[in-house]
Amino acid sequence: MTLHAPVIARRSPGPQGERIITLAALAVGGQGGGVLTNWIIAVAEANGYHAQSTSVAGVAQRTGATVYYVEMCKDTGRTPVFALSPSEGDVDIMIAAELMEAGRAVMRGFVTPGRTTLIASTHRIAAVSEKIVPGDGRADAGQVIAAMGLAADQVVAFDMETLATKAGSVISASLFGALAGSGALPFPRDSYEAVIRKSGKGVEASLRAFGLAHDCAKGTMAPPAPQGVTPRIRTLNVPARLRAGWQALEARLDGLPAEARHIAGLGLKKVVDYQDIAYGAQYLDMVERAARLDAAPFALTQAAAKYAANALCYDDILRVADLKTRASRHQRVRDEVRVKDDQVMRLTEYFHPQFEEFTATLPARLGAWLQRSRRAEAFYSRHLDKGRRIRTDSLAGFGMLWAVSALRPRRRSLLRHRGEMAHVAAWFDHAMAIAPQDLALAAEVLANRRLIKGYSDTHARGLSKFDRVMSALPMLRGRPDGADWMRRLRTAALADEKGQALDGALKTVESFAA
Amino acid sequence: MAERSFKKEVEQLRMGAGGTFRGEGILAVTKALLENGVGYVGGYQGSPISHLMDVFSDAQDLLAEYGVHFENSASEATAAAMLAASVNYPIRGAVAFKSTVGTNVASDALANLASGGVTGGALVILGEDYGEGSSIMQERSHAFAMKSQMWLLDPRPNLPSIVAAVGHGFRLSEASNTPVMMQMRIKSCHVHGHFTAADNRRPAMTVSDALQNPKRDLSRIVLPPAVFLHENEKVDRRWPNAVDYVLENNVNEHFGNPASKIGLIVQGGTYNGVIRALNRLGLSDIYGETDIHILCLNAVYPLCDSQILDFCDGKDAVLLVEEGQPNFIEQAVGHMLYQNGRTTVLAGKGALPMAGEYTGKRLVESIAAFLREHAPSLLPPATAKTNEPAQSDIPDLSTVVPARPPGFCTGCPERPIFAATKLVQQQLGEHHIASDIGCHLFSIMPPFDIGSTTMGYGLGPASASALQNRDKAGKRSISFVGDGGFWHNGLTSSIGNASFNKHDGLIVIVDNHYAAATGGQDILSSRAQNKSRKTNNPIAKAVEGMGVTWVRQIDRTYDVTTMRDTMIEALTSPEEGPKVIVASSECMLNRQRREKPALAKAAKEGKRTVRPRFGVDEDICTGDHACMRLSGCPSLSVKDTGDPLRDDPVAAIDQTCVGCGNCGEVADAAVLCPSFWQAEIVSNPTPAEKRRASRTARIIGWLQGRRDARRLTFA
Known part of the structure; x- marks a missing residue:
């Protein structure tokens, strides 16, 4: 077989220099790609262009990735032969209504250097595969953004979803604005706006979103800050009679290595908020113990500050009842669902406490005795084991949760606390015992606390994953790559629900340890 | 009511000669049928010609003005059989369905039609579902044309060519006494363009005229000895006539x-x-x-x-x-x-x-x-050169970009059915599950990963028929069929078959009140009032009529606990024969389309309205995402907390939530976690309601203040 030079096929223009412009739009079903396409057709026709659009409707509209395709050409009296679908290396303008869809466009070869203007909204709509991971399964946006820059001739990328929401509109309007602002099509701004006005539905909001995106694309306005993390603003409230105790705790923070002070401060607030001042002291004891064994850059102390706080603030019914009955929480819910002053909000909480959780919330001896009783368990599952809907906007419902949260000062005497403290002590001692030989491994052991989360079965599954990851510890101690492997085991444990990835990773560890 | 309304567009169908008609390919076909004096139309929806059926449906009144009969056929077989009206009468008829699945269903009728031949032009419009975006097996309609000897048109994908092909189709059919198929590829169905219209024509003979003056001809009936003559006729007369027509009229x-x-x-x-x-x-x-x-x-x-x-x-x-x-x-x-x-x-x-x-x-x-x-x-040598950089500079994103297959919509009532099925399997072990065609087939995707085969529309339970356990206490098959598939074919092929053969399996009929996957068309069991169709015929009644004795009707699929328990009961019941669960809740897309404007209007008019929404307490959510493994709702996603003490993103529900309740029900049935809450926002509350709310709020506020005075809080 003979090898030929690659055929680089480029569209050639018509006799009067008129050329076909190709435009593809990738969207997630339900984002209004159809509306956008109709607008583009309308603006092209209004400017004396022939235009044709196609799409693949059908089941694709149900939240799946969809492609819309438009071709247009200046009308010189003859009808051009338009293609019906985008072709690799032959797209002039690529509109992506979500960041990963922009990535998909690049992956499919629709974004070509020296040719394609890529107009992409950088917000994320997580795919199902990203959401179902027990840990963090979200795709790496950075790689996609880097590839966009390499693949496209011109990139117009910012968060058009946020802009649209800000304007009270939907993303099709801001995408249309970005298209206009990019200058990729030879049409004046007012012809786009005329199309929106003619559509007759939500015109003002659409025009606002269009305008914002247009200006951002043009560079005359700064695009919104990248959709990122806006930590909730929490306020610390210390009643007068606790002030001295709290100040004493805060003073102890200064004795910690600078690298760990911030996180330990957050941990301390969390722990005291969870229980009381004495609990904060217990927490600081743990962090200080780690700090004494640690050296710069004090990764062990930081891990201790983070995970000891999480370990001490275990998720029990008391905590849930406490969090659900706070004033700040009520306000947060009202803000989130946008309740206006003249509206009334009803609020229902979904609970389903199981026998284990119920008995663990009893005084230790009573709880332990009941947990051993088959009859008690049978009684519970027959009469009490069911989902409960509690209305926290009513006095009865709120009062019930309030009463449960009022048990907080007694938490130390409850069965659950006894079990949790034993577990925490064993885990922390383990890490401290390793620290003198291998600081990194000890920090990883502390970080394994991340595996324990959830309630009921989820909590049990987390515990079992924690145990399995920790079971590799004897094999990893003394190895130079021990910490690295411990981290890999934990990552594997967070990759899927059943722990299949963890099984594989454990086998690998066993093979080299044997 | 179908998902997309063409009420506005169909007004264009009245356009007379010389006007410029603008619109989608399928709309152009409808106009072409009217211009060619069609006498009756029918068909069965399915991508990519669902919208064609919706256009017909929305144009019903207009069609009636011209004396054109239109009906929504029960299946493609019904549609093809409908063309029998063109066998003895010189009436032009057209039916539409998707190919090749529809052609498969219709092939019995098509073969009989092609054997006897036609007098009036008979046109089958095939929405060819081949290539990107297809949802079916990749096969060709061409084989059907060859085996039954029907002519197949594949016009250039622009509106004038498509419109011309409709006219050629009728005339070719009449010239050669042969039914003609016209295939339209996915994208030409949805292509937006324009063509110059001609005047609409009334049919020379209407179906009413035919009924008043019935005709029969023994030689057209597919029975020996006529069938032997038909075969010869096909090659001696019809084929040459068709070739002559194609050549003389420059079809190619x-x-x-x-x-x-x-x-x-x-x-x-x-x-x-x-x-x-x-x-x-x-x-x-x-x-x-x-x-x-x-x-x-x-x-x-x-x-x-x-x-x-x-x-x-x-x-x-x-x-x-x-x-x-x-x-x-x-x-x-x-x-x-x-x-x-x-x-x-x-x-x-x-x-x-x-x-x-x-x-x-x-x-x-x-x-x-x-x-x-x-x-x-x-x-030309230039084509071998370029100054574009090599594509290999661009990093491979195939391991980064997640797949995004279609899935259940926000608030879909089918999601809880499959969440329940997942819970049933957690309790009773993995089962053999037979799937069917319809939205419910999204269950084969994550997060549900349920289902082993799909054999055809309405054939889910039929495809489990061999899997009958000899051990009466052993595992049974579970099969699914939608309400669309049920009425299309499932009633006899699946339910009747299981009843007759005493199959022990569990059959779940997913009833969302519409043929939802094809765009929300009404069917026999739809709860909507449809002025031109008879709806509100309960599925459970039909199932009982087939002899099934174990039938459970569940009218709120969101009740995951009941759904799960009923399935477990079916899988463990000692009763013989199929166990049928009719799981009914309205398609959320259709429901929202109806209720949203009504709610907004009521709220505006000062009437008391309640809007539900779900949410997650991010402090209580631990970021395990078990809820998403049982839901997959688009409005339930992950977000960062921004809290340096936390590693994993937590669950969050966005503004698109319709408050269906699935999140809470799943959290309850699967005993997940107490982080879900449901808010109901009452607009225009009654004065008593307002007074009660503010009194309660005062007391609660006092309690909260009292507690906060005694402890340190950071929230």
């Missing part, structure tokens, strides 16, 4: 320079792609002007031997662009050339890929390779 088109030594024979549907490829190779301008000779087959069956031989005459090589496999046209053309002793080289599959859609890239590469081999002087 020539483009380019006849003197060219190189030729392309293309299916009409691939013409635009081929021209684009030639343009990109510098061999055609944007209007299709080219030096290469092209024969464009708008009629791909029958082929006209003389036309093809003439075209090949004097050519060194001809490339046949035939999408799909097997390569029926190429085989026929090769046979013609050989039989007639021609030496023209025929290239087809081989130069072009054997299988798969002929995308722009594939056409460019294949045509370039063909020309290099057979006409190297044609390819």
